[in-house]
Amino acid sequence: MTTIRLNGEERRLDDGATVQHALDLLNVTPDSRGVAVAVDREVVPRGSWHETPLHEGAAVEVVMAIQGG
Amino acid sequence: MSTVDRSHDTGALDAAAAADPLVIAGRAFRSRLLLGTGGFQSLEAMAEAIKVSGSELVTVALRRIDPSAAGSIMDVIADAGVEVLPNTAGCYTARDAVTTARLAREAFETNWVKLEVIGDDRTLLPDAPELLEAAETLVDDGFVVLPYTTDDPILARRLEDVGCAAVMPLGSPIGSGMGINNPYNIAIIRERTQLPVVLDAGVGTASDAALAMELGCDAVLCASAISRAHDPRAMSLAIKAAVEAGRLARTAGRIPRRLHAEASTPDAGLPDFGLADG
Numbered sequence: 001m002t003t004i005r006l007n008g009e010e011r012r013l014d015d016g017a018t019v020q021h022a023l024d025l026l027n028v029t030p031d032s033r034g035v036a037v038a039v040d041r042e043v044v045p046r047g048s049w050h051e052t053p054l055h056e057g058a059a060v061e062v063v064m065a066i067q068g069g
Numbered sequence: 070m071s072t073v074d075r076s077h078d079t080g081a082l083d084a085a086a087a088a089d090p091l092v093i094a095g096r097a098f099r100s101r102l103l104l105g106t107g108g109f110q111s112l113e114a115m116a117e118a119i120k121v122s123g124s125e126l127v128t129v130a131l132r133r134i135d136p137s138a139a140g141s142i143m144d145v146i147a148d149a150g151v152e153v154l155p156n157t158a159g160c161y162t163a164r165d166a167v168t169t170a171r172l173a174r175e176a177f178e179t180n181w182v183k184l185e186v187i188g189d190d191r192t193l194l195p196d197a198p199e200l201l202e203a204a205e206t207l208v209d210d211g212f213v214v215l216p217y218t219t220d221d222p223i224l225a226r227r228l229e230d231v232g233c234a235a236v237m238p239l240g241s242p243i244g245s246g247m248g249i250n251n252p253y254n255i256a257i258i259r260e261r262t263q264l265p266v267v268l269d270a271g272v273g274t275a276s277d278a279a280l281a282m283e284l285g286c287d288a289v290l291c292a293s294a295i296s297r298a299h300d301p302r303a304m305s306l307a308i309k310a311a312v313e314a315g316r317l318a319r320t321a322g323r324i325p326r327r328l329h330a331e332a333s334t335p336d337a338g339l340p341d342f343g344l345a346d347g
Contacts, residue, residue: 007133026136034143035134036176043171061133063172065142067115068130068158069105069243069292 004058013054020049022060034065082313089316091288093265094181094213094234098125101282102312103154103267104305105292108244112145114301119149122295122305128154128183131173154215156183161196163203170207182207183237183269183290184216193243195219201227208232217269220254222261229262236262237269237290240281244293246273252284259285275304275311282315283323 001012006022013021019037020030028035030046037044038061044052054060090097104124109115119127127149129142146153155173160166163186170182186203188196195218207214213234218224220238228236238258241247248271249255259266268281269290278289289312298304 026134028134034129034141034176036131036172038168038172041168043168043175045175061172063131063176064134064138065129065153065155065176066132066138067106067109067142068156069107069128069290 002054002056002058004054004056004060006060007062017054018050019044019052019054019060022054023049023062026062028062032064035062037062082317085317086313089320091265093215098288099123100125100309100312101288101316102278102309103128103288103290104295105290106142106296107158107292108296109301110296112142115142115296116145116149118295118301118305119146119151121302122309124151126152126154128156128290128292129177130156130158131169131176152181153177153179154181154183155179156217157185157203158187160186161188161199162186163199163206166199166203167206167210170203170212171210174212180211181213181234182215184214195239197221197224200224201231204228204233205231215267220251220258222254222257225258225262225264225266229264233264235265235267235287237267240268240271240277243270244297245271246294247271248273248277249280249284252280255281255284255286272308275307278308279311279315279318282312283318285319288312 002015002017003010003012030049039058086099090099091101100123102122102124103126104119104122105128106115155177157166157169160169166184166186173182174180184203186196186199187193200216204214204216208231215235215237216228216233217237218228225236238255240249265287267288267290268286272278272291272294281289291308295301295305
């Protein structure tokens with residue numbers, strides 16, 4: 001198992017899990033609009049979500065559009 | 070007596086706006102009012118304000134995803150047919166602002182960013198050194214950077230020097246509704262930079278927006294004044310009209326202020342009614 005932090009919460013994923021596997025926990029697909037992902041501060045483009053592996057301790061931040069000035 | 074025909078008035082305003090677009094980074098906008106989307110009670114109220122304001126550029130923010138969020142602001146914005154200007158609200162360091170801007174570029178497929186780096190949560194005033202550092206990094210990274218800045222003319226120049234596409238000085242603190250605390254600084258910023266100047270923050274009501282434009286600002290960015298008004302729809306209409314009126318007044322060229330009166334009626338030809346008294 002690989003333990004990551006997903007939006008601040010500890011989550012356990014199977015070894016070899018990708019960014020998309022983490023996003024599955026949030027119901028995010030590559031079609032989701034106005035969503036972006038950073039792993040350890042680096043943006044992962046949506047085209048790479050399926051291929052980008054997550055390492056032990058990865059900090060995954062998933063953000064979406066909200067109202068704001 | 071003939072009736073005055075005023076049917077052309079609105080058309081004349083529209084024509085004036087069309088002939089005098091706001092240009093930022095080579096993009097032309099008919100509307101000189103940028104709308105902040107924060108503070109609306111509902112997405113419906115926001116959609117109505119976008120429509121009525123005529124704004125073509127609206128800000129959005131990024132926060133951790135909420136899988137239970139009902140309705141998407143992105144759908145509303147897409148339906149309105151306006152451009153998105155992502156902000157970096159809530160960032161206290163250049164590093165966080167740069168990461169947020171890069172996330173926004175990915176999320177919204179735009180390289181435009183309203184750069185905010187604030188110093189503390191009580192004043193929400195910009196942190197100048199962090200702001201400048203973030204601006205420089207993002208410009209180098211290919212962003213069109215519109216920084217929210219203090220009303221400091223020197224900082225505005227420094228932001229211009231590092232390649233920002235506009236400067237967005239505050240009139241007064243975010244959400245304060247205090248209007249323009251230092252109109253002289255706003256006028257100096259206008260005079261000392263070649264960039265578009267967008268008055269950002271502090272607008273409380275329509276007259277503040279008109280004053281910003283009369284001082285020479287190229288546009289006004291308005292959020293709380295509209296979204297938190299008792300009637301946001303009416304206020305967006307009022308502020309839209311004020312921005313247009315202020316722009317026209319600026320280009321029309323106001324008369325100078327003078328201490329003493331200057332008669333508009335000539336003295337020549339004034340009748341002399343003599344000294345007769347009863």
